[in-house]
Amino acid sequence: MKAARGLMMMGLLCFGLNGFSQTAKPITKSVMDNGKAVYLSRCLACHQVDGGGVPRLNAPLDGASAVIAADKAKLIRIVLKGYSDRVEIDGEYYSNNMAPHADLNNQQIADVLTYIRNSWSNKASAVTAAEVKALRAKLK
Ligand code: HEC
Known part of the structure; x- marks a missing residue:
């Protein structure tokens, strides 16, 4: 009886953890390290190390509403197609x-x-390679 209850608790725990991991996928250090390496080589010159950009020249990324928006497609499109609107x-x-x-x-x-x-003061969900792949195919 005790064992059965233990099993049930474990089942509930696993169910709970699974449910959580689907809504908020943890962002690993290797993803952040890889992203930082790309940022330093391809984005830093304009957007600066603190994400502050350059007044009236290059948009800031820190605290930018579009950067932390739920709509990730816009961001993927900007990197794939550039931005001079x-x-x-x-x-x-x-x-x-x-x-x-x-x-x-x-x-x-x-x-x-x-x-x-x-990074900086930003906090938002991860972007996945699958999301980039899907949009890249659509934009072709
Ligand atoms: C040559 C300079 C330059 C480089 C390099 C550059 N950007 Fe930009 N970025 C800009 C400018 C300028 C804008 C604003 C464009 C406009 O207003 O039309 C911008 C806008 C953005 C925006 C939209 C910000 C907002 O709030 O709407 C994002 C996101 C962005 N850049 C990400 C990146 C990423 C990621 C990289 C590196 C892969 C990168 N940029 C490299 C100059 C640059």
């Missing part, structure tokens, strides 16, 4: 052109986006 971003305009970075592979794009979504 000159639209208002959080009340400011930026005059530089961001070139496409479509030569990065799906994992590198996923990791750099997960990195910028979870």
Whole structure:
């Protein structure tokens, strides 16, 4: 009887943990390290080490509403296609052109986006290579 109750508790615990891992997938150190490496080599020059950007030239990534938004497709599109729309971003305009970075592979794009979504003051869910792959196919 005791053993049966123990088994039931374990079952409940596993169920609970599984449910949790599906809603908030933990972000591993290797994803953040890989994302940081891409950031340092491909994004740093414009967006700066603190994600602050350059006033009126390069948009900041730290605290940017689009960077932490639930809609990850916009971010993936920006990295694949570049960005020079000159639209208002959080009340400011930026005059530089961001070139496409479509030569990065799906994992590198996923990791750099997960990195910028979870660096400085940002905190948001991870971007997966599968999400990048799906959008890359659609944009072709
Ligand atoms: C040549 C400079 C440059 C480089 C390199 C660059 N960006 Fe950008 N980025 C910009 C500019 C300029 C904008 C704003 C474009 C506009 O206003 O039309 C921007 C905008 C963005 C935005 C949208 C921000 C918002 O709040 O809407 C994201 C996300 C972004 N960049 C990510 C990246 C990532 C990730 C990399 C590296 C893979 C990168 N950028 C490399 C210049 C750059």
